[in-house]
Amino acid sequence: MMRRTVLSLFLVTSCAGATGTAQAEDTPFSRSVSIEDKVLPGRLLDETFTEDIKIGSPSAISEVGQIRFPVNEHFYKFEILEAYTLKADGRHVDVAPDKILVSAVPDAPTLSMFEADSKLRTIVFPDLAVGDTVHYKIHMKEKEHVLGGNFSLLTALAPTQRYTSYQLTLDAPKNLKLNEADAGFSKRLDEVGDRQRMTLTLNPQPFRMREPHETDILDHGAYFAISSYPDWNAVGQSFFKGADAASRPSDKIKALAEQITAGIDDKLLQAQAIRDWTAKNIRYFNIILGQGGFVPHPADQVLQNRYGDCKDHVTLMRALLAAKGIQADFALISLGNNYAEPSIPGAYWFNHVILWLPAFNRYTDPTADPASAWVLPALDSDKVVLRINADNSQLERTPALHAASNQLIVKMALTLSPEGTMSGSSETTGTGAVAINLREVAANVALAGGDNLAHTLMQKQNWQGTGTIEAHDAHDYDEPYRLKATMSATTNFLKGKSHPLPIIPRLVVPAYAVIGQAVEEGFKQDFVCRAETFEQDVTLHLPPGWTIDNLPAASAVSAGPASFSLSVNNSGDTIAFVRRLVVDPPHQKCSPADAKAMEAAVSAMREAIGWHPEFKARA
Incomplete structure (x- = not known):
């Protein structure tokens, strides 16, 4: 489908980074970018892209020592105008022609994509050391519109990219109406004869690592968009x-x-x-x-x-x-x-x-x-x-997810043996988007085998033992969708330190985990969240003569669009409890404040799942 990027970044994929001038000694690299775009007759684009990458640490050499340009030759004429290493003492070491390699773009097996018209140019820079600068200038000319008779540019600049300068200049006919939007840029407009010039300059952008599950830079960071399309129609x-x-x-x-x-x-x-x-x-x-x-x-x-x-x-x-x-x-x-x-x-x-x-x-x-x-x-x-x-x-x-229609329910029957090991069987049901996750598990069972996949999932949860996941048609579209599993944990629950109950193998990670992580790690940016009802319905059978010394009491917590409940039924040798958490934010973009509002309910669920039963022989 269509790629979201400016024309230049559509071609330039220079692994980690790029360039600049002054930089702190502990900065691994810095980047300086200059882009000159000109709108030609027919609203085709002609672009010259220049980048300098200053190397500040040995680790950056392997990252920026070779720059790659995947180019779709159906749409673009492409040429490399300059490529050299600028040594710290001012010497230029040109890239030899035989060190500009051309190959087919490798297909992407995970995306099942093969770009037949694309060629990969790779510049291999010579004699790199800390303090040097990688420099290249490329030119490309659009031969045919990617879509319709207009052009559009769009890019977002992540704060991990260490730009010390970034400037785009677009030269277009004065009578061509341009739509433009940006954030984090300064804009200047000039007119020269029958041409208009728009110059966008990136404002200072401190380095910041992106947080887990963070929303796109387009939603909250530096970006620019320019288009000659008059409207959405x-x-x-x-x-x-x-x-x-x-x-x-x-x-x-x-x-x-x-x-x-x-x-x-x-x-x-x-x-x-x-x-x-x-x-x-x-x-x-x-x-x-x-x-x-x-x-x-x-x-x-x-x-x-x-x-x-x-x-x-x-x-x-x-x-x-x-x-x-x-x-x-x-x-x-x-x-x-x-x-x-x-x-x-x-x-x-x-x-x-x-x-x-x-x-x-x-x-x-x-x-x-x-x-x-x-x-x-x-x-x-x-x-x-x-x-x-x-x-x-x-x-x-499109509609947002809602907890009423997006449900993950795990029913598990566990049996504690007199020797202290525990075995059990489970049925995990999913409706809505959760059912999609379960069908993907079923597809993996068909490929890897239920025993192997269960073993892998148990290891991820740090449990030793055996298990299996029953095969089920991944194209069964009835809902709720169900997968059954069995397991046997070799951990001794009656001796040594206590352990949480082995609700394993876990087939789907519940949605509340991200919200808990946001609070625990102190997210500063909006993040992707999803509404979901998550329930664990567990029955535990104890061996004769044993009881649990620290059985929790029933409880309920409401916190903003989230609610938690725990019910417990103790009938001697059999203990049943239901843990239920509903998180129902109205949108799939949550703020740190949204996570804080749901914290009490989410924390109650995390505490319930982390409960370590203390087994005790009756007197």
């Missing part, structure tokens, strides 16, 4: 032009739609059957050739190949739906951790596409094969989307 219709043509149903598509929906009269159920068939039968793989990164393949070709990327999935599903008279609109979306509404119209805000079915008021993501038809993955939830049909394109937002 122009963006949407540029995408629609290619995607609509690819998703018109052929006779073959119509015949398949009839086969999939045979015996189903209800239109909603027909749509569900089509979505499920697409998710099950079209695997994710993307060969990017020409405009293939932005325009889907025809539905017939996707069907024949039985693979495709997100655009191809929605194109085929949309064609199948059209064959049954069901309208489906495209919905461009971002899978990143950005939740703020885009500030100006542009293509690079989005990197994924799903479908909106207006007749049913529902979104669906046919690329997400572990999801049931009308459940969006967490990455799709509470996100701004650009909904597109033949008439218009408009920004909307």
